[in-house]
Every structure is written in C-alpha cells, then in structure tokens.
Amino acid sequence: MTISGTDSVAFDGATFRRVLGHYPTGVCVVTAAEADKAPTGMVVGSFTSVSLDPPLVAFFPAKSSQSWPLIESAGKFCVNILASDQKPLCQQFSVKGAEDKFAGVTHRVSANGSPILDGVVAWIDCQLEAVHEAGDHYIVLGRVMALEVETPGKPLLFFQGGYGEFAHLS
Secondary structure (H helix, E strand, C coil), X not given: CCCCCCCCCCCCXXXXXXXXXXXXXXXXEEEECCCCCCCEEEEECCCXXXXXXXXXXXXXXXXXXXXXXXXXXXXXXXXXXXECCCHHHHHHHHCCCCCCCCXXXXXXXXXXXXXXXXXXXXXXXXXXXXXXXXXXXXXXXXXXXXXXXXXXXXXXXXXXXXXXXXXXXX
C-alpha cells in the first residue's frame, strides 16, 4: 500500500530528529572496493536485517552521500558492526570528502572482495541486491554471502545525539 499526499506536516526536521533520537541505533561502517581502486566506506546508523530466506539485510544511505555511489559501483559491500571502543574509527569514516578514510585503518579483504575492519564486533559480507528510492535516502538491499562474529563484545550505539554502549538490565 502506498499513501501519498501534499499536506504539510505539523513538525520540522529538528523535531523529527529529536524524537527519533530517543531510539538507539547501532553504528556500522559499510565498506567496499572495486578492483584496482582504493577502498571506500561510510558510517550508517540505519542497518537492519530483512529476511532469512533469502538472507537479506538493508541500510539507508542519503542521496547526498559521496561514498554511496562508490559502494554501489562496486556491486558488493561489507557491513562492519563497530565495537563500543571504536568511536574514533566511526569519526574517521564520518568525514565527508576525506581523501583516504582508510588511512591507518587495519583491515583484511573478504572472500567477496570487501574490506573487513579489524576489531569489529561482527561483519556481514553482501552482494548488492536492489536499490530503491525513499525520500532523500535510498533503501539498499544486500544478499548476505558470508557473516561472522569477529570480536564478541558490546557494540557502539548512537542515542540522543551521542555515542555509548549497551548495558544489560538483568
């Protein structure tokens, strides 16, 4: 079902971000590399599992992203779930227009050809399945080719405008 209309909404972008900021998100770096080209990567806080059969995941890059076209062109990517102590890595990959986001970053290449960053909690290696437009973002579906827990531990979380880690209540 598709619902569309031309009515304006009763809130602005700042209100939208403030309210949705009360929902914590995990922080990932999506990486990719084309043969004979430098690897690229981008930080996403909008990663989710989609389907077990077939195994699909999704993330939502902004249409304004400079990194997304490079990842799309590769046709494959790896989602690296950051550990709670990897905020500096998150900040390095968040810099728009950085010449080399991989400067000083240790990693290895997956069987699929995408960078797996050292020290991540887990990684999910994917083939690009589909891309759909969604407002000012894209919905990117990836078919999971391989995945593994790399370094069991707490993931890096983003909540109410800041970074933190998960604490068990039980």
